Amino acid sequence: MTEASLDQLRKELERINYAILGLLSERGEVVTAVQRIKKRRGMPTFIPERERQMLGKMVAHNPGPFPDDTIRHLFNEIFRASVALMEVPREQALPVSRTVPSEDLQR
Numbered sequence: 001m002t003e004a005s006l007d008q009l010r011k012e013l014e015r016i017n018y019a020i021l022g023l024l025s026e027r028g029e030v031v032t033a034v035q036r037i038k039k040r041r042g043m044p045t046f047i048p049e050r051e052r053q054m055l056g057k058m059v060a061h062n063p064g065p066f067p068d069d070t071i072r073h074l075f076n077e078i079f080r081a082s083v084a085l086m087e088v089p090r091e092q093a094l095p096v097s098r099t100v101p102s103e104d105l106q107r
Contacts, residue, residue, distance in 0.1 A: 024078070027082065028082070031082045031086055032085065035085075035086035038086075045087055046083050051079050054079070055072055055075055055076065055079075058072070059072055
């Protein structure tokens with residue numbers, strides 16, 4: 001592998017990482033919308049059977065090269081983070097600071 005191709009592959013990985021980050025953020029927005037509906041309907045935040053079904057679907061559609069156990073672990077973490085996001089009031093989930101730290105002003 002040449003240095004140029006290594007740099008190119010690293011740039012591709014960075015692009016993919018940012019795409020994954022964007023999709024996770026998009027998923028978080030959908031999760032919060034789902035929680036609003038669940039709250040209005042008096043439904044529980046976490047439904048273990050639904051999570052098991054979704055994990056099964058993800059593993060069944062795994063094209064590789066990651067093994068099924070890795071896919072299961074990654075999606076378990078995504079689901080866990082999603083449940084945590086649903087349990088946090090919206091104001092706490094997306095804190096926004098309108099002040100600029102003094103060290104940023106000196107740059």
